[in-house]
Amino acid sequence: MAPELAPEMVPNSTLELAPDPAPDLAARIRHAIDTKTKPPGSLGRIEDLAAQIALLQGTLTPRMERAQLTIFAGDHGIAAEGVSAFPQAVTAQMVLNFLGGGAAANVFARTAGVALRVVDAGVAAELAHPELIVRKIAPGTANSAHGPAMTAAQCERARAAGAALGADGHADAVCFGEMGIANTAAATLVAHKITGRPVAELTGRGTGLDDGGLRRKTEVLQRAAGRTGALTPADALAEYGGFEIAMMAGAMAAAARARRLVIVDGFIASAAALVVLTEAPKLRGAMVFAHASAEAGHRAVLAHLRAEPLLSLGMRLGEGTGALLAWPLVRAAAAMLTDMASFDDAGVSRGL
Numbered sequence: 001m002a003p004e005l006a007p008e009m010v011p012n013s014t015l016e017l018a019p020d021p022a023p024d025l026a027a028r029i030r031h032a033i034d035t036k037t038k039p040p041g042s043l044g045r046i047e048d049l050a051a052q053i054a055l056l057q058g059t060l061t062p063r064m065e066r067a068q069l070t071i072f073a074g075d076h077g078i079a080a081e082g083v084s085a086f087p088q089a090v091t092a093q094m095v096l097n098f099l100g101g102g103a104a105a106n107v108f109a110r111t112a113g114v115a116l117r118v119v120d121a122g123v124a125a126e127l128a129h130p131e132l133i134v135r136k137i138a139p140g141t142a143n144s145a146h147g148p149a150m151t152a153a154q155c156e157r158a159r160a161a162g163a164a165l166g167a168d169g170h171a172d173a174v175c176f177g178e179m180g181i182a183n184t185a186a187a188t189l190v191a192h193k194i195t196g197r198p199v200a201e202l203t204g205r206g207t208g209l210d211d212g213g214l215r216r217k218t219e220v221l222q223r224a225a226g227r228t229g230a231l232t233p234a235d236a237l238a239e240y241g242g243f244e245i246a247m248m249a250g251a252m253a254a255a256a257r258a259r260r261l262v263i264v265d266g267f268i269a270s271a272a273a274l275v276v277l278t279e280a281p282k283l284r285g286a287m288v289f290a291h292a293s294a295e296a297g298h299r300a301v302l303a304h305l306r307a308e309p310l311l312s313l314g315m316r317l318g319e320g321t322g323a324l325l326a327w328p329l330v331r332a333a334a335a336m337l338t339d340m341a342s343f344d345d346a347g348v349s350r351g352l
C-alpha cells in the first residue's frame with residue numbers, strides 16, 4: 001500500500017498527489033496500459049481511470065478490492081424558510097431507514113458489495129441506535145438566511161470529526177453520502193460563494209419543488225447570499241454549509257491525503273469537494289466524480305472543477321447512490337491494469 005502523505009509534504013501547484021514515488025511512473029503506467037491486448041485507447045475513459053488509480057497508489061498493479069460508504073446526516077436551520085419539498089423530520093426518519101437497511105443507498109451498497117455506515121453529524125432529533133456513529137456537533141445548523149449556519153469552531157470540529165472517519169479502516173476507495181433536508185440550499189450557497197456563479201443558476205428543485213417553490217427558494221438564497229461579501233472556502237462552509245457537508249469535506253481531504261480514491265457523489269458531495277479542492281488543488285488526483293446529478297447546480301460545479309463525471313443517469317438523490325454505482329467501474333479499471341495480459345504475455349500480434 002502507498003505510504004500516507006503528510007499534508008505538509010503536498011505542494012498545491014499540481015493536480016497529482018506528490019511527491020511522486022518515481023518521476024517516470026506516469027509514463028510507465030501509460031505504457032503498461034497501451035501494451036495490454038487491445039487496440040490502444042480502446043477502453044476509453046476506463047484507461048484514464050486506471051492511470052489515475054495507479055498513480056494514486058504509486059504502482060503498476062493497483063488494487064481495488066474494498067469500498068466503503070459513510071453517510072453523514074445533519075439538519076439545516078434554513079429548512080424553516082420552506083426551501084425543501086419535504087419536512088425536516090425526514091432527515092432523522094431516513095437515518096433510521098439507513099440503519100434498518102431500507103434506503104436506496106443500502107440496496108445499491110448491497111448489490112455492489114460495499115460496506116455502509118451512518119454518522120449523526122447534527123440531526124435535530126436525538127437518535128439512539130447501536131450502529132449509529134454519533135458525532136453530533138449541534139442539533140442542526142442555525143438558519144443561514146439570517147446569520148451564520150455555524151461558528152468557525154463548530155465547522156472546524158465537524159471537519160476534524162470527518163477527517164478521523166475519512167482515513168480509518170482499510171478501504172481502497174471511499175464514498176461519502178449525505179442526508180439532510182434542505183441541504184441542496186446549503187450546497188448551493190457554498191458553491192455560489194466559491195465559484196462566483198449566480199445563485200439563480202445554481203438553485204435547483206432538490207427533493208422536487210414546483211415552479212413556485214423554486215422561485216421562493218431562489219429568492220431566499222439570493223437574500224442569504226447577500227448577507228456576506230467574498231468569503232474563503234472555510235468561511236463559506238461555516239457561513240452557509242451544514243454539519244454533514246463539513247464532515248464530508250474533512251473526510252474527503254483526509255482520505256485523499258491517505259491516498260484512498262474518493263468517489264465523489266452528486267451535488268452536495270461535490271460542494272464539499274469544491275471546498276477541499278479550492279483549498280488543496282493537488283488532492284484532485286485522488287478524486288473521481290461519479291455522476292452528473294440532475295440537480296441544476298451540479299453542472300456548474302463540475303465545470304468549475306473541470307471534472308467529467310463517469311455516469312449520467314438523471315439521478316438526484318444523494319446518499320452516495322451515484323458513487324456506489326460508479327464503484328464497479330473503478331474496480332474494473334484497476335483490474336484491467338493489474339490482471340489483463342499484455343501483447344507479449346499472451347503472444348498476440350501488435351497492430352501497425
Ligand SMILES: Cc1cc2ncn([C@H]3O[C@H](COP(=O)(O)O)[C@@H](O)[C@H]3O)c2cc1C
Pocket residue numbers: 083084085086090094178179180181182183184185205206207208317318319
Ligand atoms: C425520502 C427522502 C430520501 C432522501 N435521500 C436523500 N435525499 C436528498 O434530499 C435532500 C436534499 O433535498 P432538499 O434540499 O430539497 O431537501 C437531502 O436529504 C438529500 O440527501 C432524500 C430526500 C427525501 C425526501
Ligand SMILES: O=C(O)c1cccnc1
Pocket residue numbers: 184206207265266267268269293294295298315316317318319
Ligand atoms: O445530487 C445530489 O447530491 C442531490 C440532489 C438532490 C437532492 N439531494 C441530493
